[in-house]
Amino acid sequence: MIWQWFAKWRASVGIHAQKLVRFLWLSMRASLLFVLVGCPEKPTIVTAVCPDLAAGCQFLLSDRMIHAKANGAITAIRPFKLTITSVGAKQVSAEFVMQGMEMGPSRYRFISSSGDTWIADVMLPICVQGRRDWYMILNLDDRQVRVPFTSQ
Structure with missing residues (x-):
């Protein structure tokens, strides 16, 4: 019919x-x-353990060992150098966010200083609520890792 x-x-x-x-x-x-x-699912972001980013820490992302270290105390509105060492990385960037708090864009592209070492000058925004709990979402090539840390 x-x-x-x-x-x-x-x-x-x-x-x-x-x-x-x-x-x-x-x-x-x-x-x-x-x-x-359906849409392809976003890759799961691995969370690394890094109790003190200023003291430095190492963690594994997939098959790659990563070393992250700030050059001193991490405080809001005071620039600090952040060094990432990872063998074979071609591109490194990071974004700094607070859970449940929109702080504005805080993205940094790291510059290769020598071989496997990448450096960025970073400055965290100030939180008007006085919070100091941060996440660094580190992008190495096509992989991501979330690194929680606390500023002073």
């Missing part, structure tokens, strides 16, 4: 309407495929 109606409709409309229907039908099928397959 529906096919008969469709055949009559198709014979009565022009070619532009047929092209529109074909486009809508293909769009609907593509949307359905996207819903059924």
Whole structure:
């Protein structure tokens, strides 16, 4: 019954309407495929243990050993150098965030100083609530690790 109606409709409309229907039908099928397959999941961000970033720490990300160290006390609104050492890294960047607090963009690209050592001049924003609990989300090539730390 529906096919008969469709055949009559198709014979009565022009070619532009047929092209529109074909486009809508293909769009609907593509949307359905996207819903059924779903979006690829974001990779899980590994959390590293680093009790004192100023003293330095080592952690493993996938198969890569990473060493992170600040050049002194970490305080808000006071610049400090952060050094990341990782064998074979091609690109290193970091973002500093607080859980549940929008502090504005705080992203830094590290510069290769020699071989496997990367350095960035970092300055944390001040939190008006006085919080000092931070997460550094470290990006090494296509991998991410979250490093919780506390500022002074």
